[in-house]
Amino acid sequence: MDFELRILGSSSATPSANRHHTAQVLTIGNQYHLVDCGEGTQMQLMLYKIKHQRICNIYISHLHGDHYFGLAGLISTMHLQGRQTPLHLFGPPGLSEILSLQFKYSGTNLNFKLVFHELDTTCYKKIFEDKGITVHTIPMEHRVPCCGFLFREKQKPRPLIKEKLPDFLRPPQLVRLKWGEDIKDEAGNIILRNSDVTLEPKRSRSYAYCADSRYKPDLLPYLRQVDLLYHEATFTDDLRERADYTFHSTARQAAELAAAAQVRHLLIGHFSVRYKDLSPLLQEAQEVFTKTDLAIEGSIFCVRE
Known part of the structure; x- marks a missing residue:
């Protein structure tokens, strides 16, 4: 079964000519889970030939525009193209009100049902479960209510001999x-x-998405030994004070957390537009945690069983 992450956007605050606002698609089996939905997400979905009608759930980490301004447009396109299947939206308080007002004043009556799941961003809590996976919130520390998400496969059956x-x-x-x-x-x-x-079951896989946040060592219990960790790295470490002041993290801090949690693979993203060249961020993180990659638009990261 597929378990892979496609990066759609990795820029913070404002987009640049070649970097888009935060959005990712996690494919698990035949389901698409969209994680954040910055401006232009539906254009990125089209660019990478990802069928948005297959998106079952959308998870919004917080209500800063670079993480959700693409949502109303994407939902409108789903409507115009005849979607009938309910769409589940997981997000902080206020998301349902924002979307309802947008659709009210545009006279948009959706063909399908939006199912809102309001999140408590202050705790670790299961928010979704089906026969194959669970999804939990991870509490972040940001200027507005914000959470990350932990996706885990359930225990797999033992093969019979x-x-x-x-x-x-x-x-x-x-x-x-x-x-x-x-x-x-x-x-x-x-x-x-x-x-x-019987034989030993195939390994269950995991992905943790840590959205905008100050460096937060108390996340370790939630992140320990996950296969793939995405952590924001808005700045290099020479701007650690600015990162702390703006409730963001540095590339070195993301790597320190990954090393302490003994994760298998780290992705860093949410880069400030001040960095035209991202190699200093990657180099800084790799000095601490070798298995680090940049979350660059179009990149695919597969987690093997």
Whole structure:
């Protein structure tokens, strides 16, 4: 099953000629999860041939414009192109009011249902679950209510070794074996050990999105050993005081957090437009955490099982 992240935008505050506002698409299986939706997101979706009608959920980290100004336009296009499937929106208080007013005064009556999920940005909390994944909020520290998101695959079933399976097993017993149970008789005695007829399950994968925030070491318990971590890196470390004052982080701070959390792969983004050349940010982060990449528009990052 696919588990990959496509970067649509990575610029902070204002866009530049070759960098767009924050937006990402996380593909898990046949579902698209859109994370933030800065201005121009629908143009980026078209550029990279991502079918927006397949987006099931949209997650908005906070209500600074560079993270959600593209949302009304994207939803309007979905409407004009005949979407019927409900769209789930997860965001901080105020998002539903903003969109409702925009559609009210433009006379837009959507063909599909918008399902709003108002988030408590101050805590770690499960906000979505289906048969394959869970999504939790991660509390950020920014100038307005803001949260990140942690996507985790659920435990996967154990593959059965067919040639070792006895003939007497019934379908419910096979299901129990897949989920790690031994098979017992009516008296409770083990008649077939799970470890004898199954293999280890494939590894469950994870992605953590840390939106705009000051350096926040108390995120470590939520981020420990995630496969892929995106963390904002608005400035280089010589501007650490400015980063703290504006509730942002530096590339070095993002790398320090990734190293402490023992993540597998770090992406840095949300770059200030002052940096025409992003190599100083990458170099700074890699000095602390080697497995770091820039979240550049169009880049795809796959997480393997």
